[in-house]
Amino acid sequence: MASQRSVWLTVLAILAFAANSVLCRLALREGAIDAASFTAVRLVSGALALALILAWRDRGVRAIAAQGNHGSALVLFVYAAGFSLAYVELATGTGALLLFGAVQATMIGIGLYRGERLAVAQWLGLVMALSGLVALMLPGATAPPLAAAALMLVAGVAWGVYSLRGKGAADATAVTAGNFLRSLMWLLPLAIFAWPEEWPQGVGIAYGMLSGALASGAGYAVWYLALRGLASSTAATVQLSVPVLAALAGVVGLEERFTIRLLLASLAILGGIALVIRRGNER
Template identity: 75%
Template sequence: MNPRYPLWLTALAMLAFAANSVLCRLALRNDAIDPASFTGLRLLSGALMLVLIVTLRDRSMAAVWRAGSVLSASALFVYAAGFSFAYVVLDTGTGALLLFAMVQATMIGVGLVRGERLAGWQWAGLLLALAGLLLLLLPGASAPDLPSALLMLLAGMGWGIYSLRGKKASDATAETAGNFLRSLLWLLPLALVAWPLPAPQSMGLVYAILSGALASGAGYAVWYLALPSLASSTAATVQLSVPVLAALAGVLWLGEPLTGRLLLASLAILGGIALVIRGAGVSRTE
């Protein structure tokens, strides 16, 4: 394989992941669509795209029907719903940073509970990341809305659990397609809780479908194509780019402020996580 092929796939996947935050914020900040409808359309269009990809690849739906689980689909739904409702208020970069920090915290925390041990530099990185998160959430003029921040942290926990459950999947794309399909079972309870649902605007529908079909469905498929060619530490570290890309897009395209608090918190959180991830890679090679 051309060595540049995984590099381009990885870059494309990271752009897709950051685009999810941008598309969601675009749709919700101007009330083009409500968060429940955005969640439903995102999951539905993502499921259809992933099923299409797997069916074209295998010329059969059998792999999709066999893959996935109700528990993983529930974690996926918690992520998608929390993500949407949080972005009604949160800025793009702040939301992406909270999400990413909680995903990594969940995965690291589960590893510690299972008996994994951290080296000295990893503990330093973990404490640095926690300090950055506290700095971001402390009350003040530039602090994010606390209920929305907690919803995004819940979304990150859901995605972290989903990621942990999918680590051993033999066919990650089919597994994701199956889980997206099963997550649709949660849309009826969500609609009942959020009822009455306002009629979405045409651009709200477009943003939701783009988020589901391209940024989620196609984005995950591209990421799983790149993953086999990446070392674990590289795959984890490269995801540090997602909150940065989302924040830059929010500033350039949506006119969102880049505050000193967000910059400091980003450096602490992303730098701390990088120390933990890099430390894990070094300890495995010793």
Template identity: 85%
Template sequence: MGGALIPAQRTLVLTALAMVAFAANSVLCRLALREGAIDAASFTAVRLVSGAVALGLILLLRDRSVKAMATQGNQGSALALFVYAAGFSLAYVELATGTGALLLFGAVQATMIGIGLYRGERLAPLQWLGLMLALAGLVALMLPGATAPPLAAAALMLVAGAAWGVYSLRGKGAADATAVTAGNFLRALIWLLPLALFAWPAQWPQGAGLVYAVLSGALASGAGYAIWYLALRGLVSSTAATVQLSVPVLAALAGVLWLDEAFTLRLLLASAAILGGIALVIRRGASR
């Protein structure tokens, strides 16, 4: 055996790395935008380009031709990916790290659950309770007040989360999720042109902002998604969904520790309601 990890340990390590990577996206974006080292449109562009490059390199390391990127994915998923990435960056101009991650995660799960209901899925009474609790948490977080997030920024993050939920459902069951993701990153680059026109004149990225955006695209996004797909091989669906509840918590803690952001009572109560409610939906669905 030597020093090799057993499958369960390997899955645990991969899952932990993926959750840290997902939370790091929020931290890196907020850090770059807060310091004014890059604008939101440029951050989105650099993130998508560096993510595509990183995923292409991963395919090469797997003895796959980069040409596979041109045949994988589709324009619909690429558009959803772009809307997520652009909305994410634009929202974090004003949102705190933890608040943005919580809004994003809540919107992702609400979108996926809502589409499931539209397609005919049914919820047990306890699941309905969980869904109502999560929605109440989102509403409470958005209510006017001294600690409420800016409405426009919050709406942008909800749109980003909805787009990511759609993207996730469109890619469900992909035979090679990493190759499909690489193809979608490549296809999403075409949407950078209208974004550049919308944001013109864009700020020329400074050194730190460029570094944060590359780290977000290449490591937290490209490598992070590849690691997550490896971890999914050892996780059942309910566990995979539940473990993602850790991402907003990790992002909020990182914001407090590294960005000197306040962890308010409103955010604490909303987090408990949203994450607890979603956990009820997921776990009850698994038990059924």
């Protein structure tokens, strides 16, 4: 049974994860900032926020720099850049669903490659989830733009790989801080290939800072604290609420449409993943 503290920490972390999609879409939709600049502001702000958190824990800059590795930093950058570039065109809920589906599919797929075995019900859940992703991508009036959807899927794969690479880290917050710090080196090639035509507006920079410092940096730190009091099945299942919350925020706050296609795809993807997770933890 999770403690009351773990429950509240979990709620805060899930809200932060959903806020990432909302803040990015809000900033890009209003044209207050371009995708490359949003990525840069998010990563820099996230690195600073995590560094401050670790400094508060009496961990120096050298300790932060010693954590993480360049491979994880690269996939973290690919996730952040793909995420921002995709949200130039994707609706909030659609982007969050594609991201989450790709993350979970990647982690399950890598597990299978490493020799993990699925029960019949888990295979059914995996087929449901993949069918939902395919259905969401099929051509039609309510289909998301193909290029943007593909970018979000790439971002999801990158985040799935990043999650697996950091699994079992002794100090996940410190490792994440080190990876954020190392990811900044990739901002230079991003600037070369995607230099903004106009300087970002103040509100766009503010959205990026909120996404990086609070929704990403502080959000990840809170999540790692929450994980200490959660069963693995609970932690995995509760993340299913992120795309739903993002979609609701998009409908209410950004006046986006919640289509039948998105509803059916959400039921298939989230229901299928829930089946894989639940059955996996019962074995």
